[in-house]
Amino acid sequence: MRKLKYFKRHRMELPLLQAPLEMELPAGYRWLAWDDALLALHAEVKFLSFQHHDDAIIFPSLASRAGCHELMQAIRYRDNFCPEATWLVVGPEGGVGTIQGLIDSNGYGGIQNLGVIPECRGMGIGKALLLKALAGFARRGVPRAFLEVTATNEPAVRLYRALGFRAYKTFYRSVEWPPESAVVESLTARFIN
DSSP states (O other), X not given: OOEEEEEEEEEEEEEOSSOOOOOOXXXXXXXXXXXXXXXXXXXXXXXXXXXXXXXXXXXXGGGSHXXXXXXXXXXXXXXXXXXXXXXXXXXXXXXXXXEEEEEOTTSOXXXXXXXXXXXXXXXXXXXXXXXXXXXXXXXXXXXXXXXXXXXXXXXXXHHHHHTTOEEEEEEEEEEEESOSOGGGHHHHHHHHO
């Protein structure tokens, strides 16, 4: 018999009173602005960033390449897609970081799936991606940005708070436990043991 497991998530918001200062990337890394030809690369970086993360349990599309590709298509082909807030970071070995932006019905900027591959975490790439997306929203005249984050993702929560994001709403997302997907088997073992 399957049970439900609840994951605590925060909706965090930040007023965009002025365009945030952007950061330089580490040596050897560069920006790629949105281009439809990059959709598959965004999806691949998203998969590599999230495949072994708690969010792959909460959002099963993040646990597979096909799911990440479908998710990128769903984001890209929405009427409220914001290319100015959608970026890739590439390095010597290829794509290492991704972020996407949408503008909601209130005119607020929604950060979607900020991901950095595990080998490149701790280098400031996630912070640089977030600042680049926020600057893109600001150029569009967006007055406020928001994102959702799983509470157990402490490095992300610390980053968002350090940049001025504040939790405006806390909610719980239920997931059947254990998940059926074999892709998240290693995550399941971590939670059960």
